[in-house]
Every structure is written in structure tokens, then in C-alpha cells.
Amino acid sequence: MNDIEKNLLLQVADLHDVPMGAYNIREDGALHSRQSTESIEIITKKDKPGIDIRIKPGTKNESVHIPVLITRTGYSEMVYNDFFIGEDSDVLIVAGCGIHNGGCETSQHDGIHTFYLGKNARIKYVEKHYGEGSGTGERIMNPQTVVYMEEGSYIEMETVQIKGVDSTKRHTKIEAAAGCEILITEKLMTHDKQTAVSEMDVLLEGEGSRARVISRSVAQDESEQTFYPRVKGMSDCFGHVQCDSIIMHNAKVRSIPEISANHVNAQLIHEAAIGKIAGDQLLKLMTLGLSEEEAEERILSGFLK
Amino acid sequence: MLEIRNLNYTVKDERGKADILKNINLDIEAGKFVVITGPNGSGKTSLAKAIMGLIPGESGEITGSIKYNGQELTGLGVTGRARLGISYGFQQPPRFKGMQVTDLLSIAAGKILKRDEHCALLSQVGLCTDDYLKREIDTSLSGGELKRIEIATLLARDVSLMIFDEPEAGIDLWSFSKLTETFKIIHKQKKETTIIIISHQERIIKLADEIILVSAGAITKRGSVEEVLPLIMNETVSDCVYLGGAVNE
Ligand SMILES: Nc1ncnc2c1ncn2[C@@H]1O[C@H](COP(=O)(O)OP(=O)(O)O)[C@@H](O)[C@H]1O
Ligand SMILES: [Mg+2]
Numbered sequence: 001m002n003d004i005e006k007n008l009l010l011q012v013a014d015l016h017d018v019p020m021g022a023y024n025i026r027e028d029g030a031l032h033s034r035q036s037t038e039s040i041e042i043i044t045k046k047d048k049p050g051i052d053i054r055i056k057p058g059t060k061n062e063s064v065h066i067p068v069l070i071t072r073t074g075y076s077e078m079v080y081n082d083f084f085i086g087e088d089s090d091v092l093i094v095a096g097c098g099i100h101n102g103g104c105e106t107s108q109h110d111g112i113h114t115f116y117l118g119k120n121a122r123i124k125y126v127e128k129h130y131g132e133g134s135g136t137g138e139r140i141m142n143p144q145t146v147v148y149m150e151e152g153s154y155i156e157m158e159t160v161q162i163k164g165v166d167s168t169k170r171h172t173k174i175e176a177a178a179g180c181e182i183l184i185t186e187k188l189m190t191h192d193k194q195t196a197v198s199e200m201d202v203l204l205e206g207e208g209s210r211a212r213v214i215s216r217s218v219a220q221d222e223s224e225q226t227f228y229p230r231v232k233g234m235s236d237c238f239g240h241v242q243c244d245s246i247i248m249h250n251a252k253v254r255s256i257p258e259i260s261a262n263h264v265n266a267q268l269i270h271e272a273a274i275g276k277i278a279g280d281q282l283l284k285l286m287t288l289g290l291s292e293e294e295a296e297e298r299i300l301s302g303f304l305k
Numbered sequence: 306m307l308e309i310r311n312l313n314y315t316v317k318d319e320r321g322k323a324d325i326l327k328n329i330n331l332d333i334e335a336g337k338f339v340v341i342t343g344p345n346g347s348g349k350t351s352l353a354k355a356i357m358g359l360i361p362g363e364s365g366e367i368t369g370s371i372k373y374n375g376q377e378l379t380g381l382g383v384t385g386r387a388r389l390g391i392s393y394g395f396q397q398p399p400r401f402k403g404m405q406v407t408d409l410l411s412i413a414a415g416k417i418l419k420r421d422e423h424c425a426l427l428s429q430v431g432l433c434t435d436d437y438l439k440r441e442i443d444t445s446l447s448g449g450e451l452k453r454i455e456i457a458t459l460l461a462r463d464v465s466l467m468i469f470d471e472p473e474a475g476i477d478l479w480s481f482s483k484l485t486e487t488f489k490i491i492h493k494q495k496k497e498t499t500i501i502i503i504s505h506q507e508r509i510i511k512l513a514d515e516i517i518l519v520s521a522g523a524i525t526k527r528g529s530v531e532e533v534l535p536l537i538m539n540e541t542v543s544d545c546v547y548l549g550g551a552v553n554e
Contacts, residue, residue, distance in 0.1 A: 216403065244402060280399040283359055286383040287393050288413045288458060298412055302404030 005069055008098030011130040013067045019094075023065040024051055026079070028072045040064055040091075050080035050111075053093075057086030057118065065094045068111070073103025073137045079111040085153075087118035096128040099139040099165075108140040115146070117153040124156045131164030138166040147174040149182075151206065156183045161196070162304070163189065170198045178206030178235075186215040187304045190223035190251070200229040204237035204266070215243040218300055219251035230258040233266025241270040246277060246303060307333040307356070307466065307499065308372040314351055314522075316365035325351045325365070327522040335374075335465070338492045338500045340510050342537060343519035349503045350396050352519065353468045357393040358383045373466065390465035394472060396503075398455035401442045406454055409442055413461035426457045429487045431480030449475035456484070460491075467491075468501045473509065485509060510534060 001009070005027065009015045018025070018033060022040035025032040029049070036042045039059040043052045053064055066081065083093065101107045117123065131139035147155055161168060174182055182202060190196050202211045211231055219225045231239040245253045259268035277299055285295035314326035326348050333339055341349050354360050356371060358381060371378045373389055381389075401409065410426055411418050418426075424434040430453040440446065442454065452475055459467050473481055485508050492500055492512070502509055510516060516533035518526035526533055 278399055280395070280397075281401060283383060284395060284399050285412060287357055287359070287387050288462065289384060289387040289415065290412065291384050298408075299401065299404070302401055302408055305403050305405075305408075 004071055004100050008069045008100055008130065009067055012096030012098040012128045013065050013094050015065065015067070019063070019065040021063045025067055025069070027069045028075050029077050037062065045080060048080050049077065050082070053081065053083045055083070055085045055089050055091055057088055059086060059089040059091055061090065063092040063094065067095070068097040068109060070097070070099040070107050070109055073101050073107055073135055074105030076106070076108040077110065079109070081111065081113050083113065083115045085115060085117045085121045085123055088120050089118070090122040092124045094126045097141055099131045099133070099141070101131065101133040101135045101137045101139050103135040104137045106138040106140060110142040112144040112146065115148065115155070117147065117149045117155065119150045120152040122154040125158070127159045129161040129165050129168065131166070139164060140167045141165050142169045145172045149174065149176045149180040151177045152179040154181045158185050160187045161189070162187070166194050168196045172200045174201070175203045176206055176209040176211065178208055180206060180209045182211040184213045188217040188225065189220070189304060190225055191220040192223060193221070194223040197226045198228070202231045202239065203234065204232065204239055205234045207235045208237065209235065210238045211240070213241040216304055217245045217253070218248070218304060219245060219253050220248045222250050224252045226254045228256050228258070231268055233261045233263055233268050235263050236265035237263070237267070239268040243272040245274045246300065247274055248276060306335050306374055310370040312355060312367070312369035312371065314355060314360065314365055314367050325522055326355065329524060331517070331524060333499060333501065335499055336496050338512060338514045339517060340513040341501060341503045341517045341519055342505060342510060347519045348522040349519050350470055353393055353470055353503060356468065357391060358386045359393070392459045392462055392464040392467050394455050394459050394469040396470035396474070398451050400444060400446070400451065404442050405438070406440050406442060407438050409454065409458060410461050413458040418461070426461050429460055430457045431483035447475070449477060449480070452476060453480065465497060466499045466501070470503045471505070472502060473504060473506045485512065488512060
């Protein structure tokens with residue numbers, strides 16, 4: 001790997017080199033490298049671009065890394081990845097896409113990740129998006145995540161987009177059976193003229209299913225963000241949506257949470273707030289010896305931590 | 306050494322102009338423990354903020370001079386004053402969504418603190434540490450907890466002037482004892498550190514080398530505990546004794 005590739009890998013997967021355990025590294029549409037393990041099998045799809053990831057029932061303490069790197073200007077792709085998570089397994093899945101665009105043409109990654117969680121399966125799914133490169137070409141990422149959860153399964157989903165993605169449209173859809181638990185944390189920062197739209201549909205179908213959605217964002221410069229987190233309760237369930245945005249400069253933020261209950265015992269809450277950095281927060285950190293710029297940076301990084 | 310000369314602070318309000326601080330003259334020698342007391346609205350917080358540089362230009366006019374160790378502070382921002390060794394614990398500290406107690410204490414210390422260093426700081430303000438290290442400084446903290454973390458941020462720094470603004474507010478009795486003990490220890494151990502505490506608490510007042518009584522924007526009395534305490538015990542403002550007896554009021 002060259003330095004550009006290594007840095008992208010570090011940014012999207014916290015990896016310094018090829019990871020331990022199962023992995024699949026895709027670069028400019030081609031397979032860079034892959035490793036399956038005894039219990040995690042990665043297979044190339046035959047009918048369309050993408051892979052199937054099959055995790056055997058009862059697999060515990062294992063991880064799968066499937067970073068996507070794009071370094072060629074003008075390259076666009078649409079990828080389908082399907083995850084079959086066996087019953088009672090407990091695994092970490094790290095996806096993510098890094099685009100280095102040094103040219104003047106648009107580079108784009110669109111992906112649909114579909115998860116089938118077996119009974120009592122648990123996953124932590126981390127997805128980081130990152131863009132860089134001095135070229136004028138745009139860096140676009142449109143991820144879709146679809147999750148079907150069988151009884152008693154658990155997903156913790158963490159999505160992070162901090163830098164360099166010019167345009168993103170994200171859609172997350174989750175269907176939860178009885179006793180399922182969902183924790184989604186979304187962290188987003190946009191700057192310059194970037195735009196980001198994040199839609200989310202969480203369907204709490206089963207008795208005792210629970211969902212928490214925590215969305216934190218920072219909009220800087222001329223950027224624009226729109227959030228549509230929607231949670232629907234179809235049974236005796238609990239859902240909590242919390243959206244917080246810090247707005248700066250000439251940015252625009254829209255937050256349109258929706259909760260809808262179709263059952264008398266559905267308990268749903270949403271909170272949404274947009275505001276600039278409070279003056280007394282800056283002043284407090286300045287009394288600790290930070291400059292105003294340093295104070296701002298610490299407040300933002302704490303907020304997005 | 307803190308030297309304040311002819312300090313005036315005037316704001317515009319509905320009735321035209323209001324004098325918040327009126328010709329304050331005050332010298333405080335290095336290493337002293339001073340308590341500033343006085344009724345609500347008398348200008349104590351304004352005086353502390355003027356020293357720390359926290360009064361923004363647009364909120365009114367400040368004239369006069371404040372020198373710290375011979376250096377004129379006028380024209381110096383908050384950061385500059387902080388770097389001279391001045392510190393101020395807010396009467397109403399801000400909350401920081403997402404930031405953890407350990408993050409804030411490390412910012413205050415100017416380096417990443419180790420676990421036992423965090424613990425030492427938090428135990429000085431009566432917070433049982435393991436519960437608090439990873440807590441976020443958001444609305445999940447009570448007023449008293451927030452206040453004690455605020456005090457810990459001053460203890461984390463290496464400063465020569467500490468100004469605490471009503472540190473007792475919202476704090477339970479047990480933690481309050483711990484806190485007064487901490488102030489006593491700092492005063493004893495850090496001989497060069499000047500401590501200014503704005504307080505209504507008799508137990509804090511009794512620790513002081515000197516009491517300064519502020520009333521309606523002016524210093525009305527200075528003296529030792531023996532001289533000033535009987536005066537404030539008797540003093541009533543609009544027929545109300547302002548000195549706090551209980552801690553949790
Ligand atoms: N920026 C301001 N604009 C108008 N009035 C102010 C301003 N700052 C302080 N004051 C007023 O000055 C007085 C003194 O306030 P403060 O210094 O907070 O008193 P203390 O700390 O002694 O209770 C109060 O009456 C307060 O309302
Ligand atoms: Mg005050």
C-alpha cells in the first residue's frame with residue numbers, strides 16, 4: 001500500500017495495516033485483499049458488485065473489517081454488501097469509505113449494506129466516511145443501511161463523517177422484532193459548501209423492543225444538513241431520539257424528527273436542539289488558558305466524541 | 306499582588322445608566338486569603354469578572370486600572386490573564402455536552418492527567434471519583450456536582466490567583482466541610498497563592514485573613530474576621546439578613 005492508501009485506511013478503519021481477523025479491502029472497485037476465518041466467510045457476489053459476509057452461529061469476539069478506498073478521480077460505484085449474522089454471535093463489523101480525489105472529476109461511492117441478525121445475535125457496526133485530496137472533483141457518498149432483526153438481537157451502530165465529503169445522502173432502515181435493542185449514534189461534521197442528508201426509519205415491531213438514536217452534528221461555513229430520524233412503535237416498545245446540532249458561520253441545519261405510535265403501550269420521545277456554541281463555554285475554557293480558537297476546537301471535539 | 310485603582314463599571318439599562326462598580330480601590334497582597342461578601346446584586350461577581358477580563362466591551366464601560374504583579378491587565382484578554390496565573394471559578398459554570406469530567410480537568414491542567422491525578426483533584430472537592438471520571442458535563446450533573454467540578458478545574462491549574470464565586474452554592478454539608486478543608490490546605494501549602502472567595506458562609510469567612518464587604522457597587526468595609534463579622538451579623542439590607550446560615554438554602 002502507498003501512503004495515500006494507508007492514510008485512508010487509518011481514517012476510515014483506524015487501521016495501520018491489514019487487520020486481524022476477517023477482512024475485505026476494496027480499492028477502486030477491485031479486490032485489494034481478503035481474509036476469511038473459520039467462522040466468518042466472505043464471498044464475492046455473482047450477480048452484482050459486492051460481497052456476502054456469513055457469520056456462523058455462536059461466533060464470539062471476532063471482527064470483520066471491510067473498508068472501501070477510492071483513489072481514482074472520476075470513479076463511481078454502487079456496491080451491495082449483505083451480512084448474515086448467525087444466532088447468538090457477538091461480533092464487531094467495521095465498514096467505511098475513504099475517498100482521495102486528486103483530480104477534477106467526481107468520485108462517488110454508493111453502497112447498500114443489508115444485515116440479517118439471527119436470534120440473540122449482537123453486533124457493533126462502525127461506519128466512518130472520510131474524504132481528502134486537493135483536486136476540484138467532488139467526493140460523494142450515499143450509504144444505505146438496512147437491518148432486519150430477529151428476536152432478542154442487538155445492534156449498536158456508530159456512523160461518523162467528520163471531514164471531506166462534499167455530498168452525502170444517508171438512509172438507515174431497521175426493523176426490530178420482540179426484545180431487540182437498537183443504539184444508533186450518528187456524528188456528522190460538514191464544512192465549506194458540503195451538504196448532508198440523513199434519513200432514518202426505525203420500526204419497533206416486536207414487544208419489548210427498544211431504540212435509542214443519538215445524533216450530534218456540527219455545521220460550519222456554508223454547509224447544509226438535514227435530519228429525518230423517524231421511529232415508529234407498533235407494540236409495547238420504547239424509543240428515544242435525541243438530535244443536537246451546533247451551527248456556525250452561515251450554515252443551515254434542519255432537524256425533523258418524527259415519532260409515531262400505533263400501540264397504546266408504545267413510549268416514544270424525541271428531543272431536537274440547534275444552537276451555536278454558548279459564549280460562556282468559550283469563556284470558561286479561555287479562563288483555563290486556551291485561546292478562543294483552541295476553546296472552540298475542544299468544545300466541538302468533545303461534542304462529537 | 307493585585308492592585309485595583311478607580312475601577313468603575315457602568316451599564317446602560319432601562320432607566321438610562323446603572324453604576325455596577327463605583328470607584329473600587331483595592332490592593333491584595335500575594336499569598337493572602339480574602340473573602341468578599343455582601344448582598345445579592347452588590348457587584349461581587351462583576352468585580353471578579355472585571356479582574357478575569359470576562360466583561361465584554363459591548364455590555365458596558367469599564368474605566369480604571371487593574372494591575373497584577375505590576376502588569377496592567379486592561380487591554381489583555383481572558384486567555385492572556387489566565388496565562389498570567391489568574392483563575393476564576395464561575396458562580397454559574399457552563400455545561401459541555403459530550404465533554405467528560407476527565408477531558409475538562411485535563412484541559413485545565415494543560416496535559417493529559419493520569420487516573421490517580423483525576424482522583425486526587427476530585428476527592429479534594431468531595432466527589433467520589435470512580436463515579437465521576439467518565440461522566441459528561443451535561444444536564445445529568447446536579448448544580449452542586451457541576452459546581453464542585455468547576456472548583457476542581459482551578460485546583461488542576463498551576464495558578465497564583467484563585468477567585469471562587471460562591472463555591473458553596475448547592476453543595477451538601479459533608480462536601481462543604483471537605484471544601485473548606487481544601488481551601489485551608491491550599492492556603493497553608495501554597496504560600497504564594499492568593500485566594501479570593503466570594504461567599505456568604507460564616508465558615509468560609511472565618512478562614513479569611515481579611516474580609517471585604519461590598520455593598521451597592523462599592524467597598525464599604527475591610528478588616529479582620531473579628532472586626533467585620535460582627536458587623537455583617539447585625540447588618541440588614543432591606544430588613545433581610547443576607548448572610549447564609551444553612552448551606553443548602
Ligand atoms: N451586563 C449587565 N447589564 C445590566 N446589569 C448588570 C449587568 N451585569 C450585572 N448587572 C447588575 O449589576 C448588579 C451586580 O451584579 P453582580 O455583580 O452579579 O452582583 P453579585 O455577584 O454581588 O450578586 C446586579 O444588579 C446586576 O443585575
Ligand atoms: Mg454573584
